[in-house]
Amino acid sequence: MKKIILLLLTCPTVLLAQEKYNISGKMAGVNAQAKIFLIYDIGTQHITDSAAIKDGEFKLFGQVSTITQATLVMDHTGSGIQGIISSPSPDVIPVFLEQGTIKVSVSDSLSKGKISGTKTNDDYALYKAIAKPINDSLKALNIAYNAAPAEKKNSEEFIAELQRKQIVIQQQAKDMNSRFITGHPDSYVGLQVIKDALNQELYPDAVYLQAQFSKLSKYLRESKTGLSCQRYLDQLTTVAIGAIAPDFAQPDTNGKPVKLSSFRGQYVLIDFWASWCGPCRKENPNLVKAYQKYRGKNFTILSVSLDQSGKKDDWLNAIHSDRLNWNHLSDLKSWGNAAALLYGVRAIPQNLLIDPSGKIIAKNIFGDDLQNKLAELLGKI
Numbered sequence: 404m405k406k407i408i409l410l411l412l413t414c415p416t417v418l419l420a421q422e423k424y425n426i427s428g429k430m431a432g433v434n435a436q437a438k439i440f441l442i443y444d445i446g447t448q449h450i451t452d453s454a455a456i457k458d459g460e461f462k463l464f465g466q467v468s469t470i471t472q473a474t475l476v477m478d479h480t481g482s483g484i485q486g487i488i489s490s491p492s493p494d495v496i497p498v499f500l501e502q503g504t505i506k507v508s509v510s511d512s513l514s515k516g517k518i519s520g521t522k523t524n525d526d527y528a529l530y531k532a533i534a535k536p537i538n539d540s541l542k543a544l545n546i547a548y549n550a551a552p553a554e555k556k557n558s559e560e561f562i563a564e565l566q567r568k569q570i571v572i573q574q575q576a577k578d579m580n581s582r583f584i585t586g587h588p589d590s591y592v593g594l595q596v597i598k599d600a601l602n603q604e605l606y607p608d609a610v611y612l613q614a615q616f617s618k619l620s621k622y623l624r625e626s627k628t629g630l631s632c633q634r635y636l637d638q639l640t641t642v643a644i645g646a647i648a649p650d651f652a653q654p655d656t657n658g659k660p661v662k663l664s665s666f667r668g669q670y671v672l673i674d675f676w677a678s679w680c681g682p683c684r685k686e687n688p689n690l691v692k693a694y695q696k697y698r699g700k701n702f703t704i705l706s707v708s709l710d711q712s713g714k715k716d717d718w719l720n721a722i723h724s725d726r727l728n729w730n731h732l733s734d735l736k737s738w739g740n741a742a743a744l745l746y747g748v749r750a751i752p753q754n755l756l757i758d759p760s761g762k763i764i765a766k767n768i769f770g771d772d773l774q775n776k777l778a779e780l781l782g783k784i
């Protein structure tokens with residue numbers, strides 16, 4: 404059974420040129436002790452600034468080298484930033500630090516406030532308004548799943564119905580993003596929508612994202628953020644469906660190097676996983692079922708583990724415990740695994756199905772989808 408994964412639409416983080424920002428805020432009905440905090444990151448450095456609220460107004464100003472996403476945090480009682488950010492529902496709102504005066508207008512809570520006055524913040528407000536119906540639909544789907552009794556969550560019909568709705572909503576989100584980027588080719592928001600998809604989605608659609616990236620202005624495509632996105636898109640293209648799977652070699656459980664190309668002539672499921680990965684371990688029984696069904700029909704599995712140095716026993720114990728009786732490889736470098744880097748793997752479990760010629764014919768097929776694909780290729784048993 405597939406795990407339901409719902410990603411809300413998010414927006415910009417980091418962009419281009421020396422930016423002097425001024426934040427001017429107005430709010431009503433705040434306590435005398437109330438304070439505003441501004442937090443953001445520059446590389447590995449975490450920055451925190453603050454301002455007192457006097458007569459319902461506050462001001463913050465500074466300079467950043469590039470347009471930068473930050474967060475405004477409302478401290479209603481003067482308790483301090485640490486207690487606020489660790490609370491389950493802090494009163495916060497995103498803001499983009501850039502050249503100009505950024506206006507913050509708040510009536511009851513900061514999270515319901517409005518930010519305007521500069522191009523990126525105005526673009527973001529527009530994007531949020533357009534994305535709201537889609538985000539509301541995703542939230543409703545999550546609420547329906549979380550509110551369901553345990554027996555219903557185990558119902559294949561219930562999960563299948565939620566997944567059908569999820570697919571429709573995700574397509575609506577893609578269409579919306581495409582329209583926004585087409586209509587705003589010079590907007591930093593469009594560029595960051597693409598970057599967020601590359602960084603936050605479990606299995607980014609490289610073909611779709613490349614098409615959207617190509618709509619952006621040359622200025623954005625050639626920015627630092629744009630070039631970084633293009634490098635990752637190029638990498639994902641090398642492992643897209645229809646491409647020949649890049650060859651690699653890694654040690655097996657006995658330390659002997661094994662090459663992917665040595666399996667040419669067979670259908671091979673390359674499975675990226677790790678002993679510590681809960682979703683991977685939950686998917687393993689499905690892999691066992693597929694292997695037992697089709698191993699006599701020119702099919703095998705090649706698992707690549709993202710376990711780390713010093714944890715080899717955990718890897719071997721998981722293989723034994725889950726009865727994974729096929730080929731296993733790992734350089735024990737965790738997320739630095741050379742094969743995972745080659746294939747652009749940023750989330751696990753992840754898999755690719757390779758045909759006998761070495762061509763990638765499917766990606767990230769789990770549960771019934773894997774069984775159905777193998778039955779299509781190798782016949783039902």
